[in-house]
Amino acid sequence: MANLAPRADASDVVVIGAGPAGALAAARLADSGHRVQVVERTRFPRFSIGESLLPQCMAPLERAGLLDAVLAGDYQPKNGAAFTRRGVSTVIDFHDKTTPGWATTFQVERADFDQRLIEAARARGARVDFATTVDAVEPDARHPRLTVRDDTGHTRRLETRFILDASGYGRVLARRLGLARDPRLESRTALFTHVDTGLDDDFDREKILIGVHPDDAQLWYWLIPFRDGRASVGVVGDTATLEAAGDDAESRWRTLVDAEPRFAELLAGARPIRPVDALAGYSADVERLHGPGFALLGNAGEFLDPVFSSGVTIALRSADMAVPLVERTLAGESPDWAGEFERPLRAGTATFRAFVEAWYDGRLQRIIFHPDPPAELRRRISAVLAGYAWDRDNPLVTASRRRLDLLAELCGPLPEARP
Structure with a gap:
């Protein structure tokens, strides 16, 4: 029997959301020859916060072939973070870090940045439908389905082989499939x-x-x-x-x-x-980051806090980790999504969370504002704040809470303003 032509609404992967994680996943999967459908609730360009990237972002963008699109934006370069409190100032320089890798990145207006990334994915062959809302999701290990609606009210069914939820604050699958759980950070x-x-x-x-x-x-x-x-x-x-x-x-x-x-x-x-x-109330979490025929990327799974600009880093990292597993799934394999995606991704997120908690309760501020911290300590902190929260060679990654407790005790109270 002759092969039937695929239906117009059939694809190998549906990506929900056209932000950085969705664009990166779509670009890489389309590059590999997969039929990729992106559905995005809003119209681009659109405003978003999360404008200060971390150097760790650059490697996933480079692997996805998206670096030229970023460089074409002529964005403000970024090489670190400065802190100020009561006239006391200090600086973290990302060049001075223990983890090898990118030490510079950019500060971007997300409307332009996100537009460039998704247009690059479209140029690779991904189909992108803006102003399209997901109304229903039917998870399935082999043939998940979605019902979507455009801004004219027209609905259609999408048949696919895998779903990646990169919907950010929309958290489509978390809401539709009841995956949400209380976040572990206070509401702010x-x-x-x-x-x-x-x-x-x-x-x-x-x-x-x-x-x-x-x-x-x-x-x-x-x-x-x-x-x-x-x-x-x-x-x-x-x-x-x-x-x-x-x-x-x-x-x-x-x-x-x-x-x-x-x-x-x-x-x-x-x-x-x-x-x-x-x-x-922006902090969010989910019971799990994967299920039959789907995985959650970036903010669609867990979002912490904007204080260390970790959102886009975690989003790009999650897409970078998920794409090879999606490709293996499409090839008929059964990847260990828990062991190869969820646990390692959450390990880095937990490092960021420990730093966020230590910031708000004052421990990390006592360390950062210390007038004369040991050089090696500053380099290890710089590595985490540059986004290298998955570097197991850094003691502030492998035992974040315990070491932050000890360091804060050694640093003493926050310094007052200099005369």
Whole structure:
């Protein structure tokens, strides 16, 4: 019998979400000759936070052949992070790290960055449908199905052989399949916007600036400079604390930014050039990251906190790890998704989580702001903050909580402002 032509809505892999993880997975799978269908709820370009990448991102992008697309964006280079609290400042330089690999990356406007990545995936042969919502999912080890709806209300069924959920905060499979569980981090809120501002001549544009509120060490700020002179500015803290700072998002953002001396100085004349947005309760987790005929990537599975810019790194890492297993599944093998994907991915995420927890309870701040930390300690911290949270040769990866406890005790209390 002659082979029947595949149905128009049939594919080898459906990728839900056109963000960085989805674009990377789609590009690599299409490069291998697989029929890839990407469905994205929004229309691109679209705004997103997660604008300060980590050097560890660069290797997966390079392996996927997406580095040229990134370089074409002419983004602001990034080589580290600067921290400020009560007039005390310190710098982490990603060149000075224990883990080998990329030491530089970029600070990007995600609307442009994500657009470039998904267009590169489309150029490789991936089909991309924007403004398309997933209404239903039927998991199956061999023939999973989805029902999707476009913005005209037209619905259709998609038949595929594997589903990758890269839907980010949409968390499609977690919601549709009841996979969500309570996150292990406290609920917080972020207020953020873009500003058009000229920064001081001595401001290092190649580093994200992270500030700490002078009276509340759990309330912190980011300033991410872009190439064109604009910057992303956000403040993160307990929801009640943020709400008490003003009557609306912009007044709260302004009041809180003015409370931190260095931020107040840098942003004295700055005004938002887009509405101040709020994102509450962003931390999320799931019972499992894989199942019959599907896997969850990046934020669609677990999201921690924006403080160390780990979101895009974990997203790209997850896609990089998942693609070879998807290809083996399509070839008729039965990969160990728990042992080869979920456990190793979550191990690195747990390292980031330990650093996030230590930041909010003050332990990591005591270490980072210490006036004279041992050089090897600083290099190990630099490696984790550069995204190398899977490096088992780094003691701060293999025993994060215990070593952070010990180091914080040795460092003593947070230093006060210098005279």
